[in-house]
Amino acid sequence: MSEHAEGAAGSGPSHRAVEAGVAIAIGIFAAIVIYGSIKVGTGWGAEGPKAGFFPFYVGIAILISSVVNLGLVLLSKEPDHLFAEWSQLRMVMSVVIPTAIYVGFIPFIGIYIPSMILIGFFMRWLGKYGVPMIAAVAIGVPVAFFIVFERWFLVPLPKGPVEYWLGF
Amino acid sequence: MFEDIGNLFQGFSVALQPFNIGVMFLGIILGVIIGVLPGLGGANGVAILLPLTFSMSPTSAIIMLSCIYWGALFGGAITSILFNIPGEPWSVATTFDGHPMAQKGKAGEALTAAFTSSFVGALFAVIMITLVAPLVAKFALKFGPAEQFSVYFLAFCSFVGMSKEPPFKTVASMFIGFALAAVGLDTMTGQLRLTFGFEPLLGGFDFLIAVIGLFGIGEILLTIEEGLAFKGGKARINLKVVIQTWKELPKYWVTSLRSCLIGVWMGISPAGATPASFMSYGIAKRTSKTGHKFGTGEIEGVVAPETAAHAAGTAALLPMLALGVPGSPTAAVLLGGLLIWGLQPGPLLFVEQKEFVWGLIASMYLGNVVGLIVVLTCVPLFAAILRIPFSIIAPVILVICAIGAYTVHNSVFDVVMMLVFGVLGYILKKTNYPLAPLVLAIVLGDKAEENFRQSLLASQGGLSIFWSNGLVSTIMALGLIALFWPLIGAAWSRLRPAPASA
Numbered sequence: 001m002s003e004h005a006e007g008a009a010g011s012g013p014s015h016r017a018v019e020a021g022v023a024i025a026i027g028i029f030a031a032i033v034i035y036g037s038i039k040v041g042t043g044w045g046a047e048g049p050k051a052g053f054f055p056f057y058v059g060i061a062i063l064i065s066s067v068v069n070l071g072l073v074l075l076s077k078e079p080d081h082l083f084a085e086w087s088q089l090r091m092v093m094s095v096v097i098p099t100a101i102y103v104g105f106i107p108f109i110g111i112y113i114p115s116m117i118l119i120g121f122f123m124r125w126l127g128k129y130g131v132p133m134i135a136a137v138a139i140g141v142p143v144a145f146f147i148v149f150e151r152w153f154l155v156p157l158p159k160g161p162v163e164y165w166l167g168f
Numbered sequence: 169m170f171e172d173i174g175n176l177f178q179g180f181s182v183a184l185q186p187f188n189i190g191v192m193f194l195g196i197i198l199g200v201i202i203g204v205l206p207g208l209g210g211a212n213g214v215a216i217l218l219p220l221t222f223s224m225s226p227t228s229a230i231i232m233l234s235c236i237y238w239g240a241l242f243g244g245a246i247t248s249i250l251f252n253i254p255g256e257p258w259s260v261a262t263t264f265d266g267h268p269m270a271q272k273g274k275a276g277e278a279l280t281a282a283f284t285s286s287f288v289g290a291l292f293a294v295i296m297i298t299l300v301a302p303l304v305a306k307f308a309l310k311f312g313p314a315e316q317f318s319v320y321f322l323a324f325c326s327f328v329g330m331s332k333e334p335p336f337k338t339v340a341s342m343f344i345g346f347a348l349a350a351v352g353l354d355t356m357t358g359q360l361r362l363t364f365g366f367e368p369l370l371g372g373f374d375f376l377i378a379v380i381g382l383f384g385i386g387e388i389l390l391t392i393e394e395g396l397a398f399k400g401g402k403a404r405i406n407l408k409v410v411i412q413t414w415k416e417l418p419k420y421w422v423t424s425l426r427s428c429l430i431g432v433w434m435g436i437s438p439a440g441a442t443p444a445s446f447m448s449y450g451i452a453k454r455t456s457k458t459g460h461k462f463g464t465g466e467i468e469g470v471v472a473p474e475t476a477a478h479a480a481g482t483a484a485l486l487p488m489l490a491l492g493v494p495g496s497p498t499a500a501v502l503l504g505g506l507l508i509w510g511l512q513p514g515p516l517l518f519v520e521q522k523e524f525v526w527g528l529i530a531s532m533y534l535g536n537v538v539g540l541i542v543v544l545t546c547v548p549l550f551a552a553i554l555r556i557p558f559s560i561i562a563p564v565i566l567v568i569c570a571i572g573a574y575t576v577h578n579s580v581f582d583v584v585m586m587l588v589f590g591v592l593g594y595i596l597k598k599t600n601y602p603l604a605p606l607v608l609a610i611v612l613g614d615k616a617e618e619n620f621r622q623s624l625l626a627s628q629g630g631l632s633i634f635w636s637n638g639l640v641s642t643i644m645a646l647g648l649i650a651l652f653w654p655l656i657g658a659a660w661s662r663l664r665p666a667p668a669s670a
Contacts, residue, residue: 015599022599026340033347036362040354048625051354051361054617058346065340072336083598088393095392096591099385099566103587107580111571119563127559141564145571153220155575 012085016073023070030066033059098122110160115142172302179526183534188231191224192531195232196539197546199239204247204550208565210240210481211497211607212384215376216572218505226509227524231531233505234485237498238290238535241441241481242543245282245474246550250275253554258441258477261449265462265469272465276409279547281467282474284417285424287540289475292428293435293482294532297489301518301529304490308515313622314633318643320616321634322650323493324605326437329653333602341596342605348373349613356621368581375610376576377585379501382603384569385590388562390597410544413467420471423452427472431479435495436487437650441480448476482532489525490515493612497604500611 037052037059044050084092098121105114120138123129149155150168159168182188202213214233221229244259249266262282269278311319324342331338351362352372363369417424427448434444452472453462462469484495485502492514494500506513511521518525543550573586593603627633635641649656 018595019599022595022601026344029344029347033350033362036364040359040361044629045357047357049621049629051357051359054620055347055350055362058343058350062340062343062347065336065343068336069334069340072334084393088395091392091395092389092594095389095562095566096587099587099590102566103570103580103583106570106574106583111567111574115567115570118567119560122559122563125559126562127557129559137560141567145567149220149571149575154223155219156578157571158574158580 012082012089014080015083016076016080018083019073020070023066023073027063027066027070030059030062033062106158108160110163111158112142112146113160113162115145172298175522175526176298176530178523179528179530180534182227182523182527183231183530188228188527188531189534189538191228191232192235192535192538193542195235196239196242196535196542199236199241199539200243200246200543200546200550201239201553202236203240203243204553205561205565208568209244209383209387210237211501212380212569212572213240214498214501214505215379215576216384216568218376218501218508219572219575221505222508226506226511226521227527229509230502230505230524230528231535233502234528234531235535235539237481237502238532238539239542240498241290241478242283242286242539243550244477245286246279246543246547247554249278249282249470250551251554258445258481259473260442261445261473262470262477264449264473265464265466268463268465269467269470274465276406277413277467278465278470280410280413280544281417281470283540283543284414285427285471285474286478287536288424289428289431289478289480290482290536291533293432293479293486294529294536296432296483297486297532298529301486301490304486305515305518308491309519311515313619313626314636315640315643317616317619317623318634318640318647319491319493320612320619322643322647323437323487323495323612324609325647325651327602327605327608329650330437330443331602331605332443333600335654337599337601338605341601341603342609345606345609346613346616348378348606349375349610350617355614356618368579371577373585373610374576374582375607376501376504377573377582378589378610379497379607380569380573381586381589382593382596382607383497384565384572385587386593386597386603388565389590389594391558392562393594416467417471420468423456423468423472424475426451427475428479431476431481432483434476435480435483437495441477441484441496444480445473445477449473485532488513489517489528492615494608497607500608504611 033055037056040052041050042052042056044053098118102114102118116138119141120134123134123137145157149157183192198217199210199213202208203210208216214236217236218233221232224232241258244254245262245266248254248259248262249270252263252267254260254263266278266282269275308319327342328335328338347362349372351369352360353370354361360370430448430451431441431444434447435441449469449472452468453459456462456466456468458466458468481496481498484499486495488494488499488503492503492512494503503513511517511524569586570583573583574580576582596603596606623633624630627636633640634644
């Protein structure tokens with residue numbers, strides 16, 4: 001429990017901590033880029049600069065700016081504030097996690113059925129709609145996409161066993 | 169010059185083909201819907217709809233996509249005025265006076281003023297493109313790799329210097345884009361790099377996926393976090409209101425002209441529509457006789473930002489067409505489209521693809537006329553879309569983004585990357601890292617690197633080639649000035665105390 005929490009709803013990660021975390025993450029990314037560039041050679045080859053030449057200096061630039069950003073965060077004298085309240089982050093995760101599950105299912109059962117479930121889930125959970133309304137929207141929207149993409153513009157979307165069973 | 173006018177008329181004959189007119193209407197309507205919906209904007213909207221145009225001819229395709237862009241520019245004004253929710257960042261300044269007008273029951277006037285100003289701003293910018301773009305392209309034909317690189321250098325330096333985000337965050341974000349662009353096959357040596365043996369990375373990162381993730385999913389996450397409450401004014405526009413407002417508008421011609429100039433300038437330099445709209449609003453507030461009333465529902469406070477935003481949004485296409493350097497993320501997506509259709513953006517386009525270029529320019533004139541008609545007549549319809557509850561619209565937008573990401577390469581891995589970019593976009597946006605430089609760097613990274621390395625090859629590794637002649641030195645010097653602009657500005661104001669009031 002943090003001492004200066006203003007009630008359960010008012011607490012959350014501090015903005016400065018997140019900023020520092022982002023700067024460090026960017027620094028790690030830069031290190032990976034530099035490592036990868038060195039692996040393919042950063043010098044001057046037979047045909048001029050080697051493949052790693054440009055990304056190497058790009059990596060250095062990222063590293064320098066992330067160090068500066070980290071320094072600015074740590075030395076900042078401005079009062080810290082909340083990055084977001086926990087309840088807000090919970091809302092964000094409640095979109096990210098179902099979407100991740102949704103994406104995970106696409107390779108196996110196509111895009112249409114997971115889309116129906118995703119739309120239905122949100123309508124039920126956030127909107128508290130009744131079954132007829134949910135059924136209408138959750139089935140109607142993917143079917144409309146099917147008509148627009150696969151029929152009008154001839155762009156195939158991922159399909160699974162159910163679609164094949166239906167003969168598409 | 170006369171040859172260009174001939175070309176333009178030929179362009180009109182292309183743009184006026186019935187199919188292209190139909191595509192124009194479709195694009196505008198889709199664009200306004202995209203502009204109105206939270207989470208979908210010009211850049212990711214065009215990115216998502218790009219695959220739909222694969223089966224069209226490049227000219228029809230670019231007409232549809234650019235019309236989506238015009239539509240999105242118009243759509244942003246609707247949400248700002250009626251709901252006080254800027255659908256796009258460049259319409260934030262429109263809320264300052266637009267929404268108070270709507271609250272006073274003058275939504276119709278505000279919307280008419282906004283749409284008409286947008287139209288004026290866009291028209292001004294298109295005329296400028298018609299006159300200037302061919303000249304710039306002719307000039308740029310002489311560019312070698314060093315000059316080409318210096319143009320990229322100028323574009324990216326202006327980003328750092330003009331961005332309102334902290335400079336080192338802009339630099340970090342930009343170079344992350346360059347690093348992502350470098351992943352995969354190196355075009356010059358044919359070597360693989362930065363893939364670490366991970367197969368889906370062989371093809372590198374596609375900026376369309378990044379755009380859909382960063383701007384689409386990221387925006388949804390931000391909206392969710394802030395919690396949504398749509399409380400909107402009534403939208404009703406009838407002919408009487410329109411004509412009345414039109415009678416009133418010519419009074420503000422000075423503001424209009426100034427905003428056009430600001431917009432065009434900011435649009436060509438990659439500062440973009442958002443700062444242009446703020447700057448134009450700020451100057452109008454300072455110079456207007458009724459400036460002290462700004463913020464309470466002054467029509468002039470709607471005219472200024474809307475004119476500038478549209479002028480900037482349109483002018484951003486000039487460097488994209490003539491130099492191959494997009495002035496905004498949406499222009500970058502359009503440029504990506506050109507590459508997909510097998511067209512090489514840049515000065516040669518004006519020589520080799522006359523029909524395409526002039527068809528596009530002609531469609532900018534027509535598209536904005538069509539846009540004005542569509543938005544003036546269909547506002548209530550579009551406003552109704554905003555009344556769809558978030559619990560329905562959010563998952564539908566997620567599905568649209570997923571479909572958009574998948575169709576770029578028919579790859580599920582891209583959909584996963586979209587979600588990763590989405591979370592990344594949310595965190596970066598919250599910590600003040602600008603996203604536009606990241607996207608532009610992914611788009612231009614390969615080209616910039618190629619030109620850089622070719623220049624070095626020519627000079628046997630010496631950086632002096634970027635200062636080897638008057639032209640390239642001038643552009644590099646302009647780049648350095650743009651990069652250190654905030655410092656120069658600060659030094660200037662210290663040397664010379666600002667005049668009491670302008």
